[in-house]
Amino acid sequence: MRRFIPIALTMILLSACSAADAQPTDRFGGSGPFTLVIGRDTTAYLQPLLDRWNQAHPEERATLLELPEAADEQRAQMVANLQAKSDRYDVLGLDVVWTAEFADAGWILPLERGTFPLGRFLPPVVDTAVYRGKLWAVPYTSNAGLLYYRKDLLAKHKFSPPKTWKELREQARALHAKHRIGGYAGQFLAYEGLTVNFTEAVQSAGGQILSPDGTKVTMDVAKATSGLNFLVNGFREGWIPVESLTYKEEESRLAFQEGRLAFARNWPHAYGPATASSVADRFAVTRLPGPNGPGTGALGGYNLAVSAFSKRQKSAVEFIRYFTSLENQRRVLTEGSFPPVWAELYDDPELIRRFPYLPVLKQSILSARPRPASANYEQVSLVIASAVSNALTPPFEEAGDDVVASMKSQLDEIIRGR
Template sequence: MVRRALAALATLLVAGCAGLADSGTRSTVGSDGTGPITLAIGRDTTAYLRPLLDRWNQAHPDEPVSLLELPEAADEQRAQMVANLQAHNDVYDVLALDVMWTAEFADAGWIAPLDRSLFPLDKLLKGVADTAIYRDRLWAAPYTSNAGLLYYRSDILKKERLNPPKTWAELREQATRLSAKYHIGGYAGQFLPYEGLTVNFAEAVQSAGGSILSPDARTVTMDLGSARAALDFLVGGVKEGWIPREALTYKEEESRLAFQEGRLLFARNWPHAYGPAAHSKLAGKFSVTRLPGLNGPGSSSLGGYNLAISAFSKRQKSALDFIRYFTGLDNERLVLTEGSFPPVWAELYDDPELIKRFPYLPALKEAIVSARPRPVTADYNQISLLISSAVSGALTLDKPVDDTVADLKQGLGEVIQFGG
């Protein structure tokens, strides 16, 4: 597995040399290129978008934006974008990038740098703007933020006179006892081997007081104690049954549906799952809080999307104008009210009217501000593949926890050393 990761990493390094060479000298988006543009974004985020895009199109009939829906899974979105950009195809104008892809796409020369003075970065939530900056240049505009939350059946906990769990021990006890009593699954996250599993494991490590890599991704900082505690928490849940085996096939949508349909007592998911649940048979029967941790409230991975301009777009002026409009305060409010996605403007989290409508906003703001960004590296995809594959082997009980953690640390070290 490590050899395959290293080989893929070598290909990326060679292919990315040209992009890295000019990433510090390329000029920002200019004033040329107007006309119809496309927005490429994962289809799990698009249900609310069309009315918002219609507002732009009505005001800019000569520069309409078309929605280009990519696959739901983040890994598949990235693969489709990469294939298009490697071919220097101009079919994409604006790219909705997972915050972890910004460095990779900038390093490869696939996106155009932006003039940071055009964006109100100081008005955004703490840490959000950093996800769009690579080598001291702005490469995208923050569009949505994200932090994992614990969804729980408030009706059942209220009936049992219990508070939502703040620690793993409390989660384990409640999930074990109440799932048997009410005949539903105990807890699930995103446990299929893909980027979502990497995020769930990273959150568990952080919530045990540890980390995996240094912020610049040049050093393996994962200590065996916190990593073992994190993996024991997840693997123990599978062995003991309070994490259903079915959860090992879950991505975001599967875990959302399982909770929304009443098949789970607890679920880890992103805030976008709140809106659909609030309009389902579960309305009034659930709530959200911060993720639990080893000894108290845990820490989420910082997520979200940044909007970038393809370096091969022929309509970069229109793309830039659209991004400035679409990340503005008025539209960010609609991102929350119409899509249930976390906006990036800090003031929206303190708006009394919005808090009344979205009572989870204070908890979400706390979760985002306390979240940790994943390592900023052009080679993040290879690191994520290595982590998710290793953790999946432990969750399916194919490999002991101790061996998994030791081999993962060694593998990460080899990848980093090779990339250095």
């Protein structure tokens, strides 16, 4: 059956996409069919959003090109395309940590701030799209890590949701022993997800890895070692299952929603599928714990950028304005379970009734820190993931402070360009 969009809605879409015609978009050339390239859509919500655009813009149809789920693999394919100066990709869905690299390489175009309602977005999210004072992309989804937990098991043992590492350790150990399930897991495969998990542990301990501008290694060995040892001890003591060394986002999501974990660190997109799983109505979320209270997450999400080699740049900019509009942001949440970037959606009573985690998520995003805006971020991430993976793998022969000291030395070489 063919799907038709109501005339009134068509007019709304057309109006929304032309409301800022006075903004300076003339410097972008080329209109026509274009391609949106982004990571794999695991919740099947993207194509309906593109269908709405396509029905209102038959001469500027958007085609969805999905890349692999893992951020590392997405980046590799995008970089290969952009280094070849191919015009196959038009709108790029970039992990927030790629802004500096892609801008520095000349692969994406700077955008006019006034074209987009950035003042209504969550401030930390906008920062991820800015590099050296220029806007290089538009925030599309945000992200901050959350702690998923089995509220039924906590209630049974009269536990309160853990706020500290000590509480998480004690509860995870107890539930692991009494219910024969994994105590806690995150994303511990040696890829970008492990870098994020380690970064969150370091930040929660009061440290950082690089300076905010990415030009200097500022890692405090003691604080970084504290964060690393929290994870290492979990594996050594058995309340973090060894199989989680193979977990990316999807593997950890499935382990939790299939009832194989008491606690799991994951992004908000895992919430929707869990409500239709074997743990539905038996789980909840809270902020990530830290040494002495709630921890500090790593800011994630996707930004939309225009390829410098696109021949349809004007259509790409118009599409980004449409795709980041308030109504589409609502759909990003309601249909995709991804955190929107518009601040007002987190305070919407109707949405909070449907997504009770929104207040917690808003706090998590506002307290999260962006990963360093480094043009060498990929190398930085590879060094961190490799070092941390070795530390987490039995037989745990190298001391945590030695691992951190060696990691710091390697990072210093990368940043200094040696």
